[in-house]
Amino acid sequence: MASHPVGKSLFLGSFVHCKSLDKIETFHDTAVFVDEKGVIVAIEPQCDEKKATESLFPKLCWKSGDVTIRSTKPGQFFFPGFIDTHIHASQFPNAGIFGKTTLLEWLNTYTFPMERSLADLSRATRVYTRCIQRTLSHGTTTASYYATVSVPATNLLADLCLSHGQRAFIGRCCMDTLSPEDYRDESPESGVEDTRKTIAHIAEIDPGNQLITPIITPRFAPSCSSELMSGLGALHKETNLPIQTHISENHNEIAMVKELFPEHAHYTAVYDDHGLLTPKTILAHAVHISEEEADLIKKREAKISHCPASNSAITSGAARVRWMLNKGIEVGLGTDMSGGYSPSILEAARQASLVSRHVAMTGDDAAKLSIEEILYLATKGGAKVVGLGDRIGGFETGMEWDAQLIGMGSVDEVGGMKEEEGPVDIFGWESWDNCIEKWVFNGDDRNTRAVWVKGRLVHERNGCK
Numbered sequence: 001m002a003s004h005p006v007g008k009s010l011f012l013g014s015f016v017h018c019k020s021l022d023k024i025e026t027f028h029d030t031a032v033f034v035d036e037k038g039v040i041v042a043i044e045p046q047c048d049e050k051k052a053t054e055s056l057f058p059k060l061c062w063k064s065g066d067v068t069i070r071s072t073k074p075g076q077f078f079f080p081g082f083i084d085t086h087i088h089a090s091q092f093p094n095a096g097i098f099g100k101t102t103l104l105e106w107l108n109t110y111t112f113p114m115e116r117s118l119a120d121l122s123r124a125t126r127v128y129t130r131c132i133q134r135t136l137s138h139g140t141t142t143a144s145y146y147a148t149v150s151v152p153a154t155n156l157l158a159d160l161c162l163s164h165g166q167r168a169f170i171g172r173c174c175m176d177t178l179s180p181e182d183y184r185d186e187s188p189e190s191g192v193e194d195t196r197k198t199i200a201h202i203a204e205i206d207p208g209n210q211l212i213t214p215i216i217t218p219r220f221a222p223s224c225s226s227e228l229m230s231g232l233g234a235l236h237k238e239t240n241l242p243i244q245t246h247i248s249e250n251h252n253e254i255a256m257v258k259e260l261f262p263e264h265a266h267y268t269a270v271y272d273d274h275g276l277l278t279p280k281t282i283l284a285h286a287v288h289i290s291e292e293e294a295d296l297i298k299k300r301e302a303k304i305s306h307c308p309a310s311n312s313a314i315t316s317g318a319a320r321v322r323w324m325l326n327k328g329i330e331v332g333l334g335t336d337m338s339g340g341y342s343p344s345i346l347e348a349a350r351q352a353s354l355v356s357r358h359v360a361m362t363g364d365d366a367a368k369l370s371i372e373e374i375l376y377l378a379t380k381g382g383a384k385v386v387g388l389g390d391r392i393g394g395f396e397t398g399m400e401w402d403a404q405l406i407g408m409g410s411v412d413e414v415g416g417m418k419e420e421e422g423p424v425d426i427f428g429w430e431s432w433d434n435c436i437e438k439w440v441f442n443g444d445d446r447n448t449r450a451v452w453v454k455g456r457l458v459h460e461r462n463g464c465k
């Protein structure tokens with residue numbers, strides 16, 4: 001499949017990104033030059049369009065007619081695209097539907113039936129197309145997706161992400177036990193073989209994994225036999241492909257793992273003993289892990305996807321993110337849709353803030369996460385979790401242009417709106433930092449005016465891309 005052509009671009013105006021876990025960096029009156037491969041080739045401070053075209057274009061051997069120019073309006077800023085480190089594309093139609101269930105009941109009631117139904121490829125096309133468009137519209141430029149057990153439907157998700165231009169990790173969901181008879185892998189061997197089929201398909205459509213990467217996906221220990229997990233561990237060793245799974249989300253699940261795998265020290269050890277705990281492993285949830293488990297995760301350099309909306313919605317618990325960060329574990333954010341009710345990483349960021357306050361209310365005041373920290377987890381932290389920390393998550397020369405243009409409404413003299421309406425009202429007296437805080441806690445996809453992945457415009461609000 002041919003990749004979408006991208007021209008050279010010049011972005012002008014205000015830029016905001018996370019320099020580190022505790023520092024947001026803002027630069028105004030700046031020019032960012034992005035080449036036809038979607039790579040930032042220069043960043044020039046104190047630079048307007050005239051200076052960019054007259055002084056910088058000749059240095060880059062660029063001609064004005066070849067370059068698309070996009071400038072921020074007052075109050076707007078470019079921000080790195082969000083990275084969703086854990087999301088189930090196959091559960092998208094269920095977003096918001098969870099009743100009063102907890103994990104195991106939720107899986108059987110809502111989740112397995114929906115996933116199984118996507119073996120029908122016309123249904124899968126509708127669901128996956130909408131999921132990709134919806135997440136792009138919320139600024140998600142990279143997603144680590146769970147698909148389903150079905151190889152054709154999983155391959156279809158890879159095709160659609162590529163054609164819509166969303167950077168994605170695509171996981172065929174492996175499970176050969178404790179799941180519906182008609183929705184599981186036939187055997188450990190077929191589970192590994194079917195995973196190979198998706199790996200081969202992605203190698204064909206995106207050789208070099210410019211945008212799409214397969215990810216080895218044992219659903220979670222309770223639904224995988226030891227043989228299947230060993231086979232997938234061996235597949236990781238052979239291919240060095242990333243791995244994603246769930247861990248320690250819910251007390252009943254943890255009790256099940258203890259019963260099913262009594263010879264292993266704990267839940268984390270089950271994955272470790274099967275070759276599935278590596279620097280390329282993304283562990284979703286980790287709500288109830290012990291000190292010993294966290295130390296092992298750190299030792300293996302495995303990563304954690306914090307899914308706060310999901311953990312509250314299906315009453316799993318409050319993950320101790322500060323504690324993980326203090327141990328030096330890399331953490332990113334996941335929507336975990338549809339355990340999480342929302343496809344938005346902005347929503348995940350504010351839920352991470354609120355959940356950290358609930359942890360603080362149990363006696364650890366230092367647990368509170370700041371605005372800088374939640375935005376870091378949503379961008380740079382997520383990039384490290386998916387193994388792309390050197391390519392995406394911030395604005396630096398050599399990194400790729402995965403970005404969103406954020407805009408907020410400004411209030412006129414009599415309380416009306418001067419510009420496009422939206423959920424955030426800017427009066428004009430707020431500091432720049434206050435504007436960012438108002439966006440994070442009140443904003444939504446109406447503020448995401450445009451989105452780019454690898455330099456390609458993939459979403460424009462109220463417009464055609």
Ligand SMILES: O=c1[nH]c(=O)c2nc[nH]c2[nH]1
Binds near residue numbers: 310
């Ligand atoms: O949040 C979750 N979503 C799932 O689909 C799932 N499967 C196992 N464990 C899970 N947790």
Ligand SMILES: [Zn+2]
Binds near residue numbers: 086087088336339
């Ligand atoms: Zn999940």
